[in-house]
Amino acid sequence: MYRTMLTIRRTEELLVKLYAAGRIYGGVHTYIGEEAVATGVCANLRITDLVFSTHRGHGHALAKGMPPRELIPEVLGKVTGCSGGRGGSMHLFKPEIGFMGSSGIVGPSITLAAGSAYAAKLLKMDRVSVAFFGDGATNNGSFHEGINLAAAWELPAVFVCENNLYATEVPYATVTRNVDVASRAQGYGLPGISVDGNDVMGVHKAAGEAVRRARSGEGPTLIACNTYRTRAHSEGMRDAGYRAAEEIAHWKDRDPIKALEGRLLAEAATQADLEAVDAEVKALVEEASAFALSSQMPDPSTVTRYVYSEG
């Protein structure tokens, strides 16, 4: 899990640099500070389990097993990207490993995951479907309808809310009377668990139990992971006027990777061990970056392919 978290962090640090250098055409929503959530959840999943992601989806994709050399070129609009340059940062796809796509629309990850869970139940497939979504989505109708359907029909799904306190730049507490996301589960008749989203071990444990429940036919679980994004909503956007510098500093102190490093150093690893992992991850990301930068742009004549199933 340490390696996965570092892979997400180093990949996104690279994307931030590329964005600043003007190499990225569209929006980039970083997951920096939230890496423990995707990592802790996906460590419980098999390649055949399905993940439905959000606009802030780099971490979900990498944690589900997408290599950086498929993600980085996608964000650069290259043909070698995971969506062939069609999607960019917000529309990552790799269904072969159960990564069913990140989305520019807030909410449908919930209902779509309920649907793939319905298919798994109907077709008696041993498969768990996971929806990631932010606090913003909990105030969208998809949350209400999707979670109600999943609970009513005991579908093998796990709903993971990444509560980073802001829906874009709107504070959750100013648009929500009950900010305890997990407590909403009671109203729908499914278990709701609240965890520290910056503690990868805690997320891993809670998600492990939720995945076990789903897999054994006990129905869905809602997990609220309380976390924080330390960078702007999207790269290049003005990150001021809606939150205090002290708040950002407070959460930077609670960095999930630093927290895990502290724990590893205390229990199992040496500084040299951690540095060795970091060096490997950096090399991987640098290789992916070079590959992405040297990759071709997609052929314009292919743009209308796959509008329909026959290609």
Added chain:
Amino acid sequence: MREMTFVDAAREGLAEEMARDPSIFVVGEGIGARGGNFNTTVGLFDLYGPERLRDAPISERGFTAMCIGAAAGGARPVVDFMFIDFLTDAFGDMFNQMSKLQWMSGGRIKMPIVVRGCVGVAPSNAAHHSGNYYPFFMHVPGFRVVMPSTPADAKGLLKTSIRSDDPVLFLEHKSVLTLKGPVPEGEHLVPFGKASVAREGRDVTVVGIAFMVRRALEAAEELSREGISVEVIDPRTLAPLDIDTVLASVRKTGRLLIVDEDFAPCGAASEIAMQVMERGFDDLDAPVKRVNGLFCPAPYSPSLGEHIVPTTTAISQALRDLLAE
């Protein structure tokens, strides 16, 4: 050949497909033990139970998006909206997810999903149960739009729709549901993008859509008594649209009238007319004309309702006017 109603023929098609493929399931309000408001699923609950005939709450956005996920996840859902008006709550996910996921995933995710429901102005159904809406879906890449007008086509096109890996809008006009017609025994599939010539003629071409095919046929019969030979074309699917069959007819007759109950602006009739202009202008002996429903929501009172839908008399008169051009 045996005669069946439109509804019975479509249901036979659904039943055959459900027997053939266990990944097909139906979701909708009252489509379980009750068999559907329009009898679309009568008898199937006893055969296949609640997982494949899933009664849904009034969560149109939720269960439609759920079916998008189910289609992406290997099943073949049929969403039965009863009245297509209820689909409006699901527009967002239909446009942003259902129509785009195949393209966005480079063809790696398939979207075999049928969205069915009744369309059209029927007596006193009023403003929230009379929508047509098909031009919205003709406008968006990724959708198939199917509008049969006969029982045989209802069965054959529903089976093709269920087997399609693309999202299909299967729209059933309320005024044809109980009409009877011949339906072939055994396997019967009708391909997308293949119009049918419902009546052959020499002097003028009419393209009708759904129930308007019936009205156009009545008008053609009326005009035949005046010595006028009218060709009636039923496109059957609006996306893909078989413009070649229309062009071949216009080459013969030189005149085209399009009859569409739906609103005129940016509608199916506009699209057909434009395509004929682009590819068949030299074959036209007169400007293309259209007869549409009036541009207003559907009313309740019978005296108002009869006023907004193109009548056989109006179609006949439009044909006479077109021949006088």
